Each structure stands twice: as C-alpha cells, then as structure tokens.
Amino acid sequence: MRKRNYIIIGVLSLIAILVIGGLIVLDGLSSMGNPNGSRAPDYPYFITTVPVTVKNIGVPKGTKLTYEEHFFKEGRQEKIMNEKKLTGIELPKGKTIDWGGVPVYMITKFSNPEMKGFTVNADFGQLSEYKKTKFSEMWQSCSGELGVLVNDADDWTFNPKNIADISDCSVAYQRFFKEDAEQQRFLDKLVSEIKKKDQNQMK
Structure with a gap:
C-alpha cells in the first residue's frame, strides 16, 4: 500500500513539474522580442461598428482604434473608449x-511623451x-x-x-540630425509644401 502511495505521489509530482515547465516555456515564448524580457502589454482596442469621427478624422466601419495601456482593460473592447487615450487609428485592409x-x-x-505629434x-x-x-x-x-509635430494633439x-x-x-530624413544640412533642407521643403497647400486653400 505504501509503495503504491509513493508511486502515485511520484506520478503527480512529475505531472506538476511538466505543467509548471510548460507554463514557463509559454511565458518565455510570449516574452520573445521584448527587450526587457517581460510580456508585451495587451493594449485595449475597439473595432468601429459604424463610421465615427476621432481626432477630427472621419473613419469607416471596421477601423481599429488602439488606446493607452489600461490597468483594468485589455484586448478588444465592446465600447469605444475615451478619445484622449487614443494612440492609433488603423483602417480596414x-x-x-x-x-x-x-x-x-x-x-x-x-510614443515619446515629449514629442506632440x-x-x-x-x-x-x-x-x-x-x-x-x-x-x-x-x-x-x-x-x-x-512624422508630424503638431500644436493641438487632439487634431490628427x-x-x-x-x-x-x-x-x-x-x-x-530626420530633424534629430541637425548637423546634416541635406536632411534639414529636405524637411524644410516638406514643411514649405504643406504651408503652400494652406495658402492655396485660402485663394
């Protein structure tokens, strides 16, 4: 009887080790690609069921709206969330x-909070x-x-x-490389073309 109990305990222990080991492997796989080794947050998102306007932009049904990480909400949401927390707009394919x-x-x-855009x-x-x-x-x-820098972050x-x-x-071409005159000239010209569009609209 005692021998049988030892066998049962041994089998249960082996199963427990395999289960725990499997969970560790799965957790490790889910963390792959993340520099700090932790699991990437499952940001809350909403798929629009009708055309809506967000950040002053009209988007069609089926648009994916992604929001900031939320302590109580993850993954797909049943209701649209606060526009102030919006981080992304992705239109249907x-x-x-x-x-x-x-x-x-x-x-x-x-993603850089010091950059408004x-x-x-x-x-x-x-x-x-x-x-x-x-x-x-x-x-x-x-x-x-x-990459667009704006004055009003609520207008996209x-x-x-x-x-x-x-x-x-x-x-x-990046503003970061201030010493690169060619990059700066190109971006300045882009801004100039944008301002021309505004002037053309006023005519």
Missing part, C-alpha cells in the same frame, strides 16, 4: 482616408497619377512614414495651421 492629398491607412501617436502611413499604390503633388512626391521618395487631420513641423520622413 484596402481602405484609406485623404490626408493632404495622400491616401493613408494608419496614424499612430508618438503622430506618424502617418501612406498607401501610395492608391494614389492616382493625376492627383500627385510636389508634397506627395517628396513623401513617397522617402519610402516610408511621415491634415491641418497646415496645426502642423508645427515634420520630425522625419522615414529613416532617410
């Missing part, structure tokens, strides 16, 4: 909105040849996203009066 004459599919708030991702494949402008051509030449539209500066055009 194949859908774009007009942003300064350029079709864009995603806008993401800067957002990153805009364009789909130049949907830009008609006859709609191209100097601004769109310069942006497309960077082959990437556009293409509003020349609100756009304070362009922080970067992909990795090719």
Whole structure:
C-alpha cells in the first residue's frame, strides 16, 4: 500500500513539474522580442461598428482604434473608449482616408511623451497619377512614414495651421540630425509644401 502511495505521489509530482515547465516555456515564448524580457502589454482596442469621427478624422466601419495601456482593460473592447487615450487609428485592409492629398491607412501617436505629434502611413499604390503633388512626391521618395509635430494633439487631420513641423520622413530624413544640412533642407521643403497647400486653400 505504501509503495503504491509513493508511486502515485511520484506520478503527480512529475505531472506538476511538466505543467509548471510548460507554463514557463509559454511565458518565455510570449516574452520573445521584448527587450526587457517581460510580456508585451495587451493594449485595449475597439473595432468601429459604424463610421465615427476621432481626432477630427472621419473613419469607416471596421477601423481599429488602439488606446493607452489600461490597468483594468485589455484586448478588444465592446465600447469605444475615451478619445484622449487614443494612440492609433488603423483602417480596414484596402481602405484609406485623404490626408493632404495622400491616401493613408494608419496614424499612430508618438510614443515619446515629449514629442506632440503622430506618424502617418501612406498607401501610395492608391494614389492616382493625376492627383500627385510636389508634397506627395517628396513623401513617397522617402519610402516610408511621415512624422508630424503638431500644436493641438487632439487634431490628427491634415491641418497646415496645426502642423508645427515634420520630425522625419522615414529613416532617410530626420530633424534629430541637425548637423546634416541635406536632411534639414529636405524637411524644410516638406514643411514649405504643406504651408503652400494652406495658402492655396485660402485663394
């Protein structure tokens, strides 16, 4: 009887070790790619069920709205959350909105709290040849996203009066490299093209 009890205890202990080991492995896998080794937060998000306006931008049904990390909320939410906490707008696949004459599919708030602005991702494949402008051509030449610094963080539209500066055009041109005259001239020209659009609208 005692021998059988030892066997049962041994089997149960082995099962417990395997379960715990499996959980550790899974936790390790979920942490892969994260520099500090911890699990990436499951940011709360909402998928719009009807067209809505956020950050002064009208977005279609099926748009993913992502929010800041929340202590009590994770993953998909049943209701739209506070716009003040919004960190990202991602349109449904194949859908774009007009942003300064350029079709864009995603806008993401800067993660650096010291920078007031957002990153805009364009789909130049949907830009008609006859709609191209100097601004769109310069942006497309960077082959990437556009970093936009604004005065009012609650307005993510293409509003020349609100756009304070362009922080970067992909990795090719960045304000950070002040000593690089070519990069600074390119970004200055981009800002100039944005201001021209504002002047054209006033005519």
